[in-house]
Amino acid sequence: MRVRVIGVGNLLMGDEAVGVRVVEYLLEKGGLPEGVEAIDGGTGGLKLFPYLEGADGIVVVDAFRGGGRPGSIYTFDISEVPSRTAQKLSLHEVDLREVFSLFTLMKGRRPEGRIVGIEPGRVCQGIGLTPEVEASIPKAAEVVLREVRRCMNLQ
Amino acid sequence: MRIKVGNLARVEGEGGIYVRVKGGKVQEVRLNIFEPPRFFEAFLRGRRFDEAPDITARICGICPVAYQMSSSHAMEDLLGVKVGGGLRTLRRLIYCGEWIESHALHVFLLHAPDFLGYQSAMEMAGDHRDVVEKGLNLKRIGNALVALVGGREIHPVNLRVGGFYRVPGKEELRGILEDLKRGRDLAVEMVRWASTLPFPDLERDYEFVALSHPDEYPMNEGRIVSNKGLDIDVRDYDDHFVEEQVPHSTALHSRLKERGHYLVGPLARFNLNFERLRPIAREIAREVGLVPPCRNPFLSIVVRTIEILHAFDEAVGIVEGYEEPGEASIEFEVREGTGYGCTEAPRGILYHRYTIDGRGIIRDAKIVPPTSQNQGVMEEDLRKFVEMNLHMAEEELTFRSEQTIRNYDPCISCSTHLLKVEIRRD
Numbered sequence: 001m002r003v004r005v006i007g008v009g010n011l012l013m014g015d016e017a018v019g020v021r022v023v024e025y026l027l028e029k030g031g032l033p034e035g036v037e038a039i040d041g042g043t044g045g046l047k048l049f050p051y052l053e054g055a056d057g058i059v060v061v062d063a064f065r066g067g068g069r070p071g072s073i074y075t076f077d078i079s080e081v082p083s084r085t086a087q088k089l090s091l092h093e094v095d096l097r098e099v100f101s102l103f104t105l106m107k108g109r110r111p112e113g114r115i116v117g118i119e120p121g122r123v124c125q126g127i128g129l130t131p132e133v134e135a136s137i138p139k140a141a142e143v144v145l146r147e148v149r150r151c152m153n154l155q
Numbered sequence: 156m157r158i159k160v161g162n163l164a165r166v167e168g169e170g171g172i173y174v175r176v177k178g179g180k181v182q183e184v185r186l187n188i189f190e191p192p193r194f195f196e197a198f199l200r201g202r203r204f205d206e207a208p209d210i211t212a213r214i215c216g217i218c219p220v221a222y223q224m225s226s227s228h229a230m231e232d233l234l235g236v237k238v239g240g241g242l243r244t245l246r247r248l249i250y251c252g253e254w255i256e257s258h259a260l261h262v263f264l265l266h267a268p269d270f271l272g273y274q275s276a277m278e279m280a281g282d283h284r285d286v287v288e289k290g291l292n293l294k295r296i297g298n299a300l301v302a303l304v305g306g307r308e309i310h311p312v313n314l315r316v317g318g319f320y321r322v323p324g325k326e327e328l329r330g331i332l333e334d335l336k337r338g339r340d341l342a343v344e345m346v347r348w349a350s351t352l353p354f355p356d357l358e359r360d361y362e363f364v365a366l367s368h369p370d371e372y373p374m375n376e377g378r379i380v381s382n383k384g385l386d387i388d389v390r391d392y393d394d395h396f397v398e399e400q401v402p403h404s405t406a407l408h409s410r411l412k413e414r415g416h417y418l419v420g421p422l423a424r425f426n427l428n429f430e431r432l433r434p435i436a437r438e439i440a441r442e443v444g445l446v447p448p449c450r451n452p453f454l455s456i457v458v459r460t461i462e463i464l465h466a467f468d469e470a471v472g473i474v475e476g477y478e479e480p481g482e483a484s485i486e487f488e489v490r491e492g493t494g495y496g497c498t499e500a501p502r503g504i505l506y507h508r509y510t511i512d513g514r515g516i517i518r519d520a521k522i523v524p525p526t527s528q529n530q531g532v533m534e535e536d537l538r539k540f541v542e543m544n545l546h547m548a549e550e551e552l553t554f555r556s557e558q559t560i561r562n563y564d565p566c567i568s569c570s571t572h573l574l575k576v577e578i579r580r581d
Contacts, residue, residue, distance in 0.1 A: 011213045012195060043216030044309035046260055050295060098277075102264075105280050106287065125194040127210075 003113075003151045004055040005038040005144055006048060008062045008096065015070070015120030015133045019061040022118070022140045029141065036148055045094040052103050057113045057151035059144055060096065064117025071136035072119040073143055078111055114147040116140060172560055174541050184538045186530060188565050199520040204230050204489070204511045205316050211507070211522065212310050215566060217260070220253040220301065221500030223314045224375055225507040225522075230316040232390070233494025233509060236487045241480035242318040243375070248473045249304040249311070250374045250498075251466040255297030255338070257501035258421075258459040258466075261564045262349065263290020266456050269558040270352040286348075289341060293463060296331075296338040300470060303331055318484030328474050335474060339467035343439055346460040350443035354453045355555060357540055361450060361532060362414055363423035366499055372431045372465060373424060375498050380427060382448070383414060389497040392506055398527065409528040416531030419503025420563065421458040422449060433472075436465040452536055452562045489515040500525055502564065526566040533563055 007023030009016045023038045032038055041048050041060075052058060058078075066074045083101040103111045118140050121130035175183040195214055199207060207226040212219035224246065231238060238246070264276040267286060273279035280287040298308040303323060305311025313320050366373035367380040379395075380386045387395055398407040411417050426447040429437065440446060440461050445454065493510040503525030510519040540559050544552060 010216075012198075012210070040310065042213065042219075042310040045216050046264065046294075047216065047256070047298060047309050049291070050298060050308070101277055102280075105277055106284075106291070126198060 001035075001057075001152065002055050003033075003036050003057045003059065003148055004051055005032070005036065005059045005061065005148060006041040006051055007039070008041040008044070008048070008060065010043050012125060012127060014122045014124055014126045015129050016063050016123045017127075018063050018118045018120060018129060018133050018137070018140070021129060021134075022061045022116075022137055022144060025137050025141050026144065031141075031145060033148060033152065036152075046099060046102070048096070048099050049102060052099065052111050053107075055113075058111060059114050059116060059147045059151060061116045061118070061140065061144055062096070063120040063123065064115070066117060066119055068119045069132070070119050070121030070130060071132040073136060073140050074115075074117040074119070075143060075147060076115050076117070078113045078115060081115065113151060116144050116147060172537065172556060174537060174556060176541065176545065179545060181538050181542050184534045184541070186534050186537065186560065186565075188526065188530070196520045196522055199509075199517050202517050204233075204509065204515045204517055207507075207509065207517065207520070208314055208316065209310075209312070214522075215524075216309065217257050217566075218253055218500050218502070218505075219310050220249055220305065220314070221498060221505050223311070224250065224498040225496045225500075225505045226509070227314065227316050227496070228375060228498060229494040229496030229507040229509050230511075231487075231494070232496060233492045233511060234316070234487045234490060236317055236485050238318055238485055241478060242322070242482075242484070244473055244477075245304055245319065245322060245480070246314075247371075247374055248470055249301055249314070251470040251473075252297045252300030252304065254466045254501050255463055255470075256294050256301060257297075258463045259290050259294040259297060261501075262345070262456055262459050262463075263287060263293075265564055266459075266558075266561055267352075269554075269561055270354075270456065289345065293338055293341060293345070296334045296467075299331060299334065303328065315484060317487055318482070320483060322480050322483045325477055325479050328477050332471065332474050335467055335471045339435075339464065339471060342460065342464035342467050343435075346439045346443060346457065346464055349457045349460045350445065352456065354451060355540070355544075355558070357452060357536065357543070357559075358450045359452065359532070359536065359539065361422075362411065362417040363426045364411075364417045364419050364504065364528070365423040365427045366497065366504060367427055368431070370431070372428050372433070372469075373499050379497060379504065381411075381417065382427060385411065385413075389506075390495045392495065392497065392523075393508070393521075396506075396523070396528075398523065401530075407527050408530045409523060410531060416535060417528065418452075418532045419525050419528045420455070421462055421501075421503075422452065422455045423503065424499060425449065425458045425461065432461070433465050433468040435468050436461050439464060452559070455562050489513070493519075502526065502566065503528060524566055526563070529563050529565070533560060533565065536562070 007019035009019040011017045026038050171187045173185040208223040211222040211226045268279040302308045306313035362383045364381045366377035368377035398409050429447045491513045496507045506523040508521040
């Protein structure tokens, strides 16, 4: 039974980095159950595919626009993410939705797991989070741990 | 008639192409690409010189090694550091890994569906599952190689100005040898497969620009040369190339001061450095009938598979002959100055220039990615292709226009994305 936490986002795009920052926080603070790996997925796009392959369950942490105040935390199931398979002009446009869709297609099953989304404030070029989003990290990390346990119990 | 793909608004992450045709003539061609590196130059200022490799590596999730290599070489040029011997070889090894990964994704998950008549890799996988599977296998080995030398696959952390933080042991590297050999065999098969695809007609008299090195297929070092007489030191880049703002795009367009637009990337490297490909790559290229000069941009898919083969074969050679270097990096002292670096990213030459002060703080930075250098030829390809194929139905022409751009897999923002597709007829 293998659960992986994957934080994604671009560190150079303000609050878009929050998923990666939550993973860094988790790695620093500790508290992940034994055998659970936490990965800085950056803007790995399709490079994330092998991380999905090698896991029974994943918890993805990412910036997510859900309409709430910056720093709001959302959780949902990967099965709730619509598939996205249309052709692109460039591989640089590939996001998690394609990775999930490709996984489903190649493996004959959907990836199992949860998404923890954090509402971003400012998403534009720059290093560093806005104060509200920065302040949400400990709470988001707790939610990630809760979701990890949930994944482990479900298996 | 108008061909419109994507949204032309200046919104991050949205790329688009726009072609306007009137009275059987192409009136206007626009390629709009949000290109992030330009914005990142500003916030490199004030950072320490040794942060540049890791900061710039975050610009692109697909080719982080290229950014680390160009920035490290620029800093080393500035500091008077020469990274040679085993460390230089290890840098080539990790670059092989990145070429394999990036080319495999481009060939099998982005480009192949165009040639086989599918709307996307997902759709293609239904009928050609083996092609997607083989592409993913090649990519997995590339990933593993990057992780082995770079510490991890995504945004490697083991590269630094002066070399590495740690070098892999001999036995550690040996562990990947069998996979590399398997990858090489698979790559031979994939060159043969790619060469049988149906290629649209388009021949263009490009000026090809690539690095050139007397002893090796270019990656990290060499002079910048072209098929039309350019032959310069990397330090003289700014004397020969200029960048211009165009009104319809946030990306700057590069051109050669003397002659205008030029092409960088696999096709340019192949045409200018064919004799320095590994023998097996040359042999298979000849077998499938692909030799310079190759001026059809659609054939770049075959050239990419040849470069994948080259990279596997070179990686096998490096791993077989590897002896662990005594030191992981070269010592140096910080000094002020300006340094220049140019390396061959999977999509073509990536130029970095930095000025730092005596405390090692970056005062000025310039980054010219392959995509801004290819902007001009991408638009010209599109214009020529549409002119030659006005008889096509609109849907087909739109699809083929996209394919023309996918020849390049332009670097758009690696960030949040929305791409709308819209076709309109006047």
